[in-house]
Amino acid sequence: MAPRVYAGSASLIAQGTAKTLLSVAEIPRTIVAHSSKVMFPLGLATGAVVGALRTVTGTLSGVLDITRGALPLAKYAAFFV
Numbered sequence: 001m002a003p004r005v006y007a008g009s010a011s012l013i014a015q016g017t018a019k020t021l022l023s024v025a026e027i028p029r030t031i032v033a034h035s036s037k038v039m040f041p042l043g044l045a046t047g048a049v050v051g052a053l054r055t056v057t058g059t060l061s062g063v064l065d066i067t068r069g070a071l072p073l074a075k076y077a078a079f080f081v
Helices: 004-035 040-079
Strands: none
Touching: 004 040
C-alpha cells in the first residue's frame, strides 16, 4: 500500500490533468448552451466570451492542482537527478 502522500498527490495530479485537458471543450459547449437560450448573434458572442473565461479558469485551476500534487513529491527529486 502506498503512503498517503502519494495517494493524495496522484489524485491531485490526475484531477489537474483532467481539468487542464478538458477545459478546451468549454468554448464550444458554452456556445451551444448559450445559443439555445439567447437569440442568434448574442448567444454565439456571449457563449464565446463565457467559454473563453471558463477555459482560462479551468486551465489555471488544473495547473494549480498539478502543482499542489507535485509539491510533496519534489523533495524526492534529488534522488533522480
